Amino acid sequence: MSHTSLRGVMNRLLDPTSTPPAEGEPLLLHGEGNHRIYWVGIRHATAFRCNTYLLIDGEEALLIDPGSRAFFPQVRESVARVVEPNRVMGLVLCHQDPDVAASLPDWLALNPRLTVFTSPRTQVLLPHYGVSGYRFYDVEAEPEYQLAGGGGLRFIGAPFLHSPMAFATFDQCSGALFSGDIFAAIDNSWQLVVTQWAAHTAKMDLFHLDYMASHVAAQGFARRLRELPLQAILPQHGSIIPHDFVPDAIGYLEQLQCGLDVLYPDLS
Ligand SMILES: [Fe+2]
Ligand SMILES: [Fe+2]
Numbered sequence: 001m002s003h004t005s006l007r008g009v010m011n012r013l014l015d016p017t018s019t020p021p022a023e024g025e026p027l028l029l030h031g032e033g034n035h036r037i038y039w040v041g042i043r044h045a046t047a048f049r050c051n052t053y054l055l056i057d058g059e060e061a062l063l064i065d066p067g068s069r070a071f072f073p074q075v076r077e078s079v080a081r082v083v084e085p086n087r088v089m090g091l092v093l094c095h096q097d098p099d100v101a102a103s104l105p106d107w108l109a110l111n112p113r114l115t116v117f118t119s120p121r122t123q124v125l126l127p128h129y130g131v132s133g134y135r136f137y138d139v140e141a142e143p144e145y146q147l148a149g150g151g152g153l154r155f156i157g158a159p160f161l162h163s164p165m166a167f168a169t170f171d172q173c174s175g176a177l178f179s180g181d182i183f184a185a186i187d188n189s190w191q192l193v194v195t196q197w198a199a200h201t202a203k204m205d206l207f208h209l210d211y212m213a214s215h216v217a218a219q220g221f222a223r224r225l226r227e228l229p230l231q232a233i234l235p236q237h238g239s240i241i242p243h244d245f246v247p248d249a250i251g252y253l254e255q256l257q258c259g260l261d262v263l264y265p266d267l268s
Helices: 006-014 072-080 104-110 197-211 215-225 243-255
Strands: 027-032 035-039 053-057 060-064 090-092 115-118 135-138 144-146 152-157 167-171 176-180 232-235
Touching (some): 072 104, 152 215, 197 243, 232 243
Parallel strands (some): 060 090, 090 115, 115 135, 176 232
Antiparallel strands (some): 027 035, 035 053, 053 060, 144 152, 167 176
């Protein structure tokens, strides 16, 4: 396969003359050798739209933010255009919220041998979806993961953004950061990629001010991101943040006043 960098794909997606992809069609975001990333999210019109990402590395296929039960058939169909859904070998669950993790029983029914990549605090809650006994990979204990095709993932703790042991996933081959709810946006006029940063921050405010814990939590995570060669940020809601806006996005977190800062301004 020819090299399809995140940056190149972003430019193509932003081209107003390009044809929008058909309903249910996975979108290739990155492809280099045996390493590919697809967007397999939902197009259902809702302000709280959910993104799902399919990561292929050699023989290994992982789903990041697999999503809710309500949209499982849609995501499965989109995945099926790339790989057999029962070949999905892992789910990366950045926290336990139903919009991220409720399809866990459905994916396990397709492949009982798959591995769940998550934190211990999320792992104790996931059995409330009615499943247990699956393979569990502890992202806190082992923050570096070697993919079957030679690529690597790094799990980066994001405490209280918004869940106590939330984490983001950095893909070393592509430079993509799968950020879960962090950098999420609420938006009635959704597009896959951010084109205007200033307008986008208003959409991020709608999410971050209410969900994210505090300025300290946001600043601490931003400091961890500064060390990484990020090419793009791929959140669970809203639009993908391309390379040109990555510094702005980290700056957004560094100055963010949210959650407890807003609720108790006299105590901050
Ligand atoms: Fe959440
Ligand atoms: Fe979410």
